[in-house]
Every structure is written in C-alpha cells, then in structure tokens.
Amino acid sequence: MYKILPISIYLRVLIRNKKLNILFDNPNLGIWSANIQDDKVICTSKGVEYITGYKKECFNGAQQWASIILNEDMHLFYNNQRKLKSGQNISQQYRIKHKSGKLKWIKDYTIPTFDHLGNIIRLDGIISDITEQKLLEDQLNFLANYDSLTKLPNRKKFIEELEQLIQSYAKSNEHFAVIKLDIDNFKYINDTLGNEIGDELLQKYPNRIKKHLASQDIIARRSGDGFAILIKQIESFDALIEKVKNIYECLKAPFIIKEYKLYVTTSFGISTFPENGFTSSEILRNARLALSIAEKEGKDNFHLLSPSSSHESYKQYCIGRDLKKALEDNEMTLYFQPRICTKTNKIIGAEALIRWNHPVWGIIPPNEFLPLAEENGLITEIDYWVLNVACQQINRWKQKGLRVVPISINISGVQLIKPDWIHKVEKVLHDANIKPSELEMEITEHILLNDSEMVKQSLTKLKALGIKLALDDFGTGYSSLSYLSQYPFDIIKIDRAFIRNMDNSKRELHLIKSIIYMIRGLNLRVVAEGVETMKQLHILQQEQCHEIQGYLFSKPTPAKEFEILLQNNILTPSLPNYKDQF
Ligand code: C2E
Ligand code: MG
Ligand code: MG
Numbered sequence: 228m229y230k231i232l233p234i235s236i237y238l239r240v241l242i243r244n245k246k247l248n249i250l251f252d253n254p255n256l257g258i259w260s261a262n263i264q265d266d267k268v269i270c271t272s273k274g275v276e277y278i279t280g281y282k283k284e285c286f287n288g289a290q291q292w293a294s295i296i297l298n299e300d301m302h303l304f305y306n307n308q309r310k311l312k313s314g315q316n317i318s319q320q321y322r323i324k325h326k327s328g329k330l331k332w333i334k335d336y337t338i339p340t341f342d343h344l345g346n347i348i349r350l351d352g353i354i355s356d357i358t359e360q361k362l363l364e365d366q367l368n369f370l371a372n373y374d375s376l377t378k379l380p381n382r383k384k385f386i387e388e389l390e391q392l393i394q395s396y397a398k399s400n401e402h403f404a405v406i407k408l409d410i411d412n413f414k415y416i417n418d419t420l421g422n423e424i425g426d427e428l429l430q431k432y433p434n435r436i437k438k439h440l441a442s443q444d445i446i447a448r449r450s451g452d453g454f455a456i457l458i459k460q461i462e463s464f465d466a467l468i469e470k471v472k473n474i475y476e477c478l479k480a481p482f483i484i485k486e487y488k489l490y491v492t493t494s495f496g497i498s499t500f501p502e503n504g505f506t507s508s509e510i511l512r513n514a515r516l517a518l519s520i521a522e523k524e525g526k527d528n529f530h531l532l533s534p535s536s537s538h539e540s541y542k543q544y545c546i547g548r549d550l551k552k553a554l555e556d557n558e559m560t561l562y563f564q565p566r567i568c569t570k571t572n573k574i575i576g577a578e579a580l581i582r583w584n585h586p587v588w589g590i591i592p593p594n595e596f597l598p599l600a601e602e603n604g605l606i607t608e609i610d611y612w613v614l615n616v617a618c619q620q621i622n623r624w625k626q627k628g629l630r631v632v633p634i635s636i637n638i639s640g641v642q643l644i645k646p647d648w649i650h651k652v653e654k655v656l657h658d659a660n661i662k663p664s665e666l667e668m669e670i671t672e673h674i675l676l677n678d679s680e681m682v683k684q685s686l687t688k689l690k691a692l693g694i695k696l697a698l699d700d701f702g703t704g705y706s707s708l709s710y711l712s713q714y715p716f717d718i719i720k721i722d723r724a725f726i727r728n729m730d731n732s733k734r735e736l737h738l739i740k741s742i743i744y745m746i747r748g749l750n751l752r753v754v755a756e757g758v759e760t761m762k763q764l765h766i767l768q769q770e771q772c773h774e775i776q777g778y779l780f781s782k783p784t785p786a787k788e789f790e791i792l793l794q795n796n797i798l799t800p801s802l803p804n805y806k807d808q809f
Contacts, residue, residue, distance in 0.1 A: 254278075257354040261289065263347050278333060278356045280326025297322040297330065311339045312347055320357065332361040374448040377430055385447035385455055389507045392459060396500065404467050406456040406474075407496045407514040408436075409522070413452035414676070416489060427484045428491070439473045455514070461499065471495055494521040512547055519598065546591060547599045554608055558584050561616050562783035563634070565792055566754060566774045569767060572797050575774060576633045576667070579617045580783045581609065597639075606639045611651065613637075618659035618666065620786055625661070629793050635667035635697055640674035643685040653692065663693030669720065671699045675710050683714060690715040697754070702742070711749055719746045723757020723777070730762045743770045764800060 250272075251258060257275035261268045266288035276283055279295060286292055296304050300321035307317045316338045325331050337352035372384040380388070392403055410432065417425035433446050433454060440446060445457040456474075461467045475495065481488040496518025498504065503513040553559060559581055566576035583591040600606040617636050624631050642648040656663055668689060674682060690696055697718035698710065702725050711719065721742060728735040746753040755767050758777030767775060779800045781792060792798065 255356060258352075259286075259354070260349065260351045262349055266290075269349075275354065278325075278331065278354060279323060295323045297324060307337075311337060311350065314339065314341070320361075330358075331356055332358045376426055377433055377448050379433055379454075380445060380447040382447065382449050382455075385445065385449070385457065386507055386511070388445055388457060389510065392457070393500065393505070393507060393510075402461045402499055402501070404456075404458040404461050404497055404499045405510050405514045406458065406471065407449070407511075407518045408454045408456070409494050409518060410452040411492045411494055411522075413491070416491070418676070420487060424484050424487060424489075428482055428489060431482050431484070432478070432491070435477050436474050439470065439477060455511075464499075467497070467499070471497060494518055496521055515602065516547070546585070546588070546596050547603070549585065550596060550600060550603070550605055553583055553585070554605070554612060558586070559609070559612060560584060560785065561613065561620065562785055563789040564776060564783035565632075565781050565789070565798065566776045567780045567798055569764075569772055569775055572780075572799065574632055574792060574796060574798060576635065577789065578635045578637075578669070578776065578783070579613060579620075580637070581613055582783075601639060601641075607641055607645070610636075610638050610642055614652065614655050615659075618655050618661050621661045621665050622659045624790065624793070627790075629790065630796065631665060632793070633665055633667050633695065635669050635695075637669045637671075637699065640670070640682070643670070643674065643682045644679065648685060649688045649692070652689065652694070656692075664695070667695040667697055667718070669697040669699040672701065672703065672710065675714060686715055690717075700756075711746070711751065716751060718752045718754055720754040720756050720776070721772075726755050726757050726763055726767075726777070727759075729766060730760060736766070739766075740770050743767075743772050747771065747773075761800060 250256065252273050254274055254277035256272070257278050258270075258272040259268065259275055260270050268283070268286045268288060271283040271286060275286070281295070293301070293304065303319060303321050307319045310317050316336070318334065318336045320332060320334050322330050322332055333354050334357045335352060335354045337350055339347050340349040340351070342348045372381060372387075373379065374381045389405065396403065410428075413425065413428070416428060429448070429452070433448070436446055436454070436456070440456065441459070443459045445459075447455050447457075449455045458467065458470065475493065478491065478493050481490050483489075496514045496516065498510050498513035498517055500510055504510045560583075561579045562582050563577045563579055565574040566578065567573065568575045581593050581597075583593075583596055585591050597606065597609070600609050613636050617634050621631055621634055656666065670686075686696055695717040696715060697720055698714070698716045699720050700722040701719050703722045710716075721739065725735060725739050725742070729739050730736075743753050752773045754774040754776055755763075755772050756776050758764055758767065758775045758779045760779065763777075764775060764779060780798045784792070
C-alpha cells in the first residue's frame, strides 16, 4: 500500500545525505512529527529543544506539549486542533513557558495527514520563536495608541474606545459621559519651573483622578495639558456630578514636586451620550464646548452640557456645524479698524478683522468661532481667505485712487509652520498687484512659546519679502521680553487689557509707561489697542506711544465705511457707542 512518509522521516533521509542538516540543526526553527494513533512524538529537531528549553525526551505526546502552553492561550490552541481534524493546515501563534520560566511567543505551523478512511494519523509541524517580533509589535502598538510620558491612552485610542462604546450602546438605554479637562495654569508652571517639573505634574495629575474612576473607565491624554475621561456607565446626572465633584476636589490639594508645592486648577467640560450627540465627534465637540463655557465662567470650574442646552450652547453648536459652509457661502466678511498717529490723528494703518454674518445668528465676532476653526483645522482656510480678500480690497482702493494705508491681517500659528505659506503669500500679493509694504501681519505671543525654529524662519522670510510684522496682544501671554529682540518684529501692539486698567491703577500706569519706553528703546513701533477714553489717549500721547487703535477713534467698520474714513484722513476722538461695537 502507498504510504506517506512523515516530513521528519523524509527530512532525516535528506539529513543522512547531509542535504538538509542546516535546517534540522537550526536552533530557531523546530521541526516535529507526532503519531496521533498511539500519541507518540516521532521526532523533534534541535530547534524544538532550543525554543522550549526541554529535551526531546520530555515530549512523549500531545499532553506534554499542551502543558507548556500558557493557560490564557489554551482555548486558541484547542480551537485550532478542531480545524486540523477537519483537514485544514493551521498556522497559529501562542505563548509557551520556556523551561527557564520565561514566556515565549511561538508561531506553530501544523499539517495533518489522514489514512484512507479519513482518520487523522499524524501531525507534522514547524515552530519558530517570534518573541522579539511580538515585542516590537507591542512597542509599535503602544507608540501609536498611548502617550509615552503618562502611559495613558492617547487621543486616537480614546476616540476608538468612544466609538466602540457608542456602537455597543446604540440599541440600549445606557448613558455615558465624556469629560474634557484642562489644567488652567499648566503653561505657566512649565514656562517658569521648567519642563521637568511640568512633566512630573502631568504624570501625577491623572494618577489622582484614577482613584475616583471605575475600572472600566478610561482617562486619556488629549494634548499638552488636556486630559479626557470616559465614564462608561452613569446611573443618573446627579451621580455623575457627584463623581466630577470628587475629582475636582481631589485635584485641589497641592502636588509636591521636588521642592515645589504646586496648586493647580482645572476646568471641566462634560457631555453625555445620547443627550449631547450620537457620534464621537458630536460628543467630543460638545464636551469641548462645555469646557470653553467653564473656562469663560472663570476657569477652575465645571460645566455640564444639559440636555436642554441653553441658548448660548445651542448657538455654539450651530457655529461649529456651519463654519465650513460659511466660507463656501460667502458669509464671511472683513471689517477694518483704523490705526491713528498719536501726534497728527491721521489714519496710518488699519487692521482687517473677520466677521461672520450668520443667516440665523447675525454678526458673529471672531472670538466665538476662531477657537472652533483652530480645533477642526479650518483656520488655515480662513487665514488664506482673509489674505486674499484683504489684498483684493487694497487693490480696489488703489484703483479708486484712494490714499492706501498698510492693512494688517491676523494670522494663526499653523501658517508659520507650513512650508507653503510664504509662496501662497507671494502669489496672492502678485495676483492682487499690491506691494508687500502695503500688507502687515499680526501674530500673538502664544505662537512663539514653543520657540520653534520653523516659526522663526517663516517670520524672517516674510520680513525679507518686505511685509511688516506685528506682535499682537503684547502682555497677555507669557510675555518674555526676549521675544522682542529674538524675532524680527517691526510693531508691538499692547493689549487692551493693559490700556483698560491704566487710568485706575497706578501700578498698571507705571507698567505701561515702562513698556512703551522699552519698545521705543528697541526702535520698534508701539501701538496701543483698545483705547476708549480721552484720559487714556492723553497719557499715551504724553508717553509718545506711536499709534492708537480703539473705539475712541473708530470701531471696526465695513470696507465701504472705512473708505469714507480714509477719505477724511484725519479722525477726531469721540466716545464709543457700546450698543454697536462691531
Ligand atoms: P486682535 O487682533 O487683538 O484685534 C483687536 C480686537 O479688539 C478686535 O476684536 C477689535 O474689535 C477689538 N477692539 C478694538 N478696539 C477696541 C476698543 O476700544 N474696545 C474694545 N473693547 N475692543 C476693541 P475682534 O474683531 O472681536 O477680534 C478678536 C480677535 O480675533 C483679534 O484680536 C484676533 O486675534 C482675532 N481675529 C480677528 N480677525 C481675525 C482674522 O481675520 N484671522 C485671524 N486668524 N484672527 C482674527
Ligand atoms: Mg490683531
Ligand atoms: Mg490685539
């Protein structure tokens, strides 16, 4: 009768002929053959001994092999045994306990042989040690899904978990909550005490929170100082609030890091499923919205987006939803606010400020929609739109024979790390036929905080093109005087918060005088923003602040009205009408 030779016997024949002894002696590859009918191992190669740590005599039959497989992986192994009986070759991966006690991942490829009655009579197989490959896979998986500093799930992993939960709750009445948290003063701690202290705080902070979470709940690191929690089961809103209160309270005690006692405050934004959305992006957006409300209400605070969303939160929701369409539908427009020379009251420049004329909500100021645009990436399109429209407007005024003054546009930080921004600017200037000296760009201090070489290079290139650069909102961020000399600014705009307090606080007055003196000393132009009173104007004139921008001279106005101001050339101060601020 025709008899099939087991692989091992066949191999042995070849080995005897010295043809395949490299394979049979290879320590990384174990070849084996077992007789199923009398449960006897026919042969094992050296590799089996090396990979398992056991001599071949230890493996009499299937039972001994199964005894070294890790309990957790046993079900895999047995499931596959069934497949073998049905005639399939199998390739499986599982863990074994090496004789030394170490765990090893192995890949096991097994081929069954049957007799003419269809009974399985023998198994032949090859095993290989894939522990290192598995370790590498684990590391890659960790890097893709976890934050290396805190070892917490990252944003991607958090969203995956959220989506899974939404799927499993789709047909049930279960509720869950997403909480977004921001450490309010983290940047300040990081900047003043250094990254090392900041890093340690970021590690200790979630550990405290974890003590108040159920084992199935998840805390993830969303961004620098932002965390997110997924509370997988909530019994009632009261219970949820209670839980948040406990977390809020536990963060109040100081964090002891090195010699520092750090008090941090946290803002929380909470949204729940299904009340605040059915998709992960809706739930996350609403948690962010709740967070921004909490921050607006004075930080160190929490806000739960209630099912009966207030008018304000509903508006915010619509803004986020309609933003992309707004650009396409021409709902955005630019207003212009003049900058006045303090000596002559002449208009010597203007700032272009974006407005959104929403079909339902009317004029929406930028502070209400730009943070959302920054979050969903639309800010790039918005900045590009502003650049184009401002340049075309300058060109139109020139064509009309008006005296044009430089127009400044505000740009967000993302542009400065995009290699194509400079080329886009050059092209827009060229297409609109305007000179670089007719355009200025304003950036805020926080963009400089990362001290990125790329930002520095972009600013240098813009300056080399001939565009003047202004540092906006000076004094609101983490003002480092070194920015003034490190970066190629021409103009410093002092934030209106300083100007506002100038007439009722001696300290602020002194501060503002020193700031103006210092900026002038560096040969930079100084602009005071938000000037609203004659008293402020007089002080600024006295201190030889070069330019003024504020409601005292003009609020931001549509292009048509700005044209009239340009024609008048000189403006007279008049007290602002607060009813109509835009
Ligand atoms: P900013 O660049 O500091 O602009 C000055 C803001 O102060 C404007 O608010 C202006 O309307 C307001 N303002 C001017 N004078 C006075 C005053 O006397 N009193 C008071 N209370 N406010 C005054 P707005 O237009 O709401 O813009 C807010 C911020 O939004 C801007 O601050 C700027 O950072 C950003 N922004 C505005 N337009 C754009 C834009 O087109 N692109 C980008 N990326 N950001 C923009
Ligand atoms: Mg500005
Ligand atoms: Mg400003």
